[in-house]
Amino acid sequence: MSQARPPAALTIAGSDSGGAAGLQADLRTFVTCGVHGLVAVTAVTVQNTLGVHDRTDIPANIVAAQIEAVADDMGLQAAKTGMLASAEIIHAVARACDKAGIGRDAEVPFVVDPVAASMHGHPLFDEAGLSALREELLPRATVVTPNLDEVRLLTGIDVTDRDRMREAAVALRDLGPRHVLVKSGHLVEDPECVDVLYDGTTFTELPGPRFATPHTHGAGDAMASALTAGLARGMEMAEAAKFGKWFVSNAVEHSYPMGAKVGPVSAFWRLAPEPSP
Numbered sequence: 001m002s003q004a005r006p007p008a009a010l011t012i013a014g015s016d017s018g019g020a021a022g023l024q025a026d027l028r029t030f031v032t033c034g035v036h037g038l039v040a041v042t043a044v045t046v047q048n049t050l051g052v053h054d055r056t057d058i059p060a061n062i063v064a065a066q067i068e069a070v071a072d073d074m075g076l077q078a079a080k081t082g083m084l085a086s087a088e089i090i091h092a093v094a095r096a097c098d099k100a101g102i103g104r105d106a107e108v109p110f111v112v113d114p115v116a117a118s119m120h121g122h123p124l125f126d127e128a129g130l131s132a133l134r135e136e137l138l139p140r141a142t143v144v145t146p147n148l149d150e151v152r153l154l155t156g157i158d159v160t161d162r163d164r165m166r167e168a169a170v171a172l173r174d175l176g177p178r179h180v181l182v183k184s185g186h187l188v189e190d191p192e193c194v195d196v197l198y199d200g201t202t203f204t205e206l207p208g209p210r211f212a213t214p215h216t217h218g219a220g221d222a223m224a225s226a227l228t229a230g231l232a233r234g235m236e237m238a239e240a241a242k243f244g245k246w247f248v249s250n251a252v253e254h255s256y257p258m259g260a261k262v263g264p265v266s267a268f269w270r271l272a273p274e275p276s277p
């Protein structure tokens with residue numbers, strides 16, 4: 001007997017051998033949010049809790065071909081970017097997304113997570129990549145989801161409090177995305193963790209407690225991919241953003257130590273209990 005087809009979402013992202021961030025975090029999040037995950041791999045990183053030790057980038061034509069192959073044959077309801085590795089890959093992704101109907105003004109919503117560095121501070125693309133991101137991807141984004149370091153790189157604004165998060169959201173929206181979601185994880189002095197969504201008119205606060213755990217590796221990817229899963233399931237942007245915040249809050253609350261430094265956030269909390277023997 002065949003089953004109903006679940007919604008599908010595509011992640012265009014790098015592999016994290018530590019399984020905390022990158023495409024592994026995105027696929028795990030998609031599955032636990034009821035969405036079939038499609039993947040276009042951009043790079044393979046040699047990564048653990050100590051840092052990114054090496055990497056190899058996938059040829060840009062192969063990244064584009066992965067996007068086109070799954071879009072043509074399988075269909076998708078939302079797409080997201082993570083680590084894009086180089087300006088060349090960004091050009092190829094922009095062209096492939098245009099062909100596949102993924103984008104701000106296209107049928108399939110496009111979540112651009114402007115991943116610039118790993119949480120250990122290792123760059124995941126260079127200066128040319130940053131310009132390509134600003135010029136080619138932000139104008140195509142249905143929503144862009146920067147952390148505060150990425151806000152500074154993209155706008156020059158140093159966010160020190162919630163008011164400045166709003167100012168940064170306005171400056172980012174001027175770069176072309178339909179919506180902006182500024183993530184607040186790095187505002188460590190704030191006792192709460194309130195992300196801000198801006199659509200050009202209204203600011204929507206996404207409140208949540210700040211959990212006192214050091215283990216937050218993959219939080220950004222979990223937030224953006226849960227939001228993507230929400231869009232794939234047909235939610236409006238504000239609803240999908242709230243869903244993403246709810247998902248990542250739980251993921252941070254249930255994060256666990258693993259390795260010498262920062263451990264991963266968890267998606268285990270969403271798995272159904274196993275039947276008792």
Ligand SMILES: Nc1ncnc2c1ncn2[C@@H]1O[C@H](COP(=O)(O)OP(=O)(O)OP(=O)(O)O)[C@@H](O)[C@H]1O
Pocket residue numbers: 021118119146147148183184185186193194195208209210211212213216217218219220221223245248249252
């Ligand atoms: N200590 C925390 N407690 C609760 N929520 C958190 C905490 N840290 C981060 N978050 C949430 O996790 C998401 C990611 O936020 P953050 O600003 O840390 O992004 P990031 O730097 O891209 O993440 P990453 O750690 O994956 O690099 C946001 O929705 C934020 O509100």
Ligand SMILES: Cc1ncc(CO)c(N)n1
Pocket residue numbers: 013014015016021022023045047082083115117118119218220221
């Ligand atoms: C592959 C990869 N993508 C994204 C991040 C950022 O969380 C990371 N550390 N590694």
